[in-house]
Amino acid sequence: MRRLWGRLNSVNVQKAVWGLEELGLAYERVEAGGAFGRVREPAYLALNPNGLVPVLEEDGYVLWESNAILRYLARGHGAGALWPEGARARGHVDQWLDWQAGTFTPAMRDVFWQTVRTAPAAQDAAIIARSVAEAEACAAILEAHLRGRAYAVGEDFTAADIALGCAAHRWLHLDVARVERPALRDWYARISARPAARGALPPLS
Template sequence: MLQILGKTSSINVRKVLWTCAELGLSFEQEDWGAGFRATDVAEFRALNPNAMVPVIRDGDFVLWESNSIIRYLAGRYHGEAIYPGDPCERARCDQWIDWQASELNRSWSYAFLALVRHSPAHQDQQQIALSCANWTKHMAIIEGQLERTGAFIAGQTFSLADIPIALSVNRWLDTPLQHEDFPAVSAYMARLTGREGYRDYCRNGTP
């Protein structure tokens, strides 16, 4: 049985849970992270030296880093429908997964910690405004891509890339800041409502 270590409120854990839903995978989940079992202990660090969730155990195989995990699961469990085998199509999917981690996440980090988590260390108003503006700039990139495809982030069909992107869009929608009117983004999120994984792990009241 696949084991997922991490609390459901974590955006990165929800990437893994949603991927499992898309692949029809059964799993056991253990709640680790703030408010649950502490990750900064020898037992957990033996699995992930970064002491961060998620971590999976798949038999004897242990893996951390959410985007690596979802790629592994799609590759291991016949997820060609959402993670294509064609090198060009897969690369297009991968570029959005990587962009979410390297660019989009960095844009919203300060604003999210300030406005949602109310972190005392993230209350510089100039930094909040800069992060909000940068976040909006990256959301405009998503809007432009969705205008071009008219459907999903990497093309005409749902793919693995939509999981991290939609979770980040959800975080933007649920953060109390001024939201630009992005009709293609709104249509995209409405389009995803037919997917059980989206309903359970994205638009589930958790930013």
């Protein structure tokens, strides 16, 4: 039995859901985190002592951290597809997974929380402006990399596109002014049209 714990409005849960759907793996998703609670309950903390989502359970095996889950799924079920052949291609997939988690998503965290999850009267324009500037620097890096490319790594869709795609979904749907990035837009349109993406990328909330 395979179970994924986490709410779908979490960008980290979206990565795991997209990976599972892309690979056609059967799973049950259990709402947890945010308004659904559960993550501070002893039973959940026994799965993930951080009290965060997502958590993957698979026949007694427990794994947390969204990109670790994505790597596990890709390596175990998507070798040659989500997880390309060749050490150098895999190194580039890892590079973009780490950049998404450590750079791009943190850069936009404050603007997301301020504009999506904070009441308008309580929003801080300075915090929003700083976060937008940091996210724009990341978007410029991604734009330059994607120019002339169909996918993030090599000629095929990989786990890197899933992680980056979930972050781009958040960035491109924030209610802020952004620099137009045509390569980023074209790549996002291409990957978000995949059937597996449709159920993994809900409106921001």
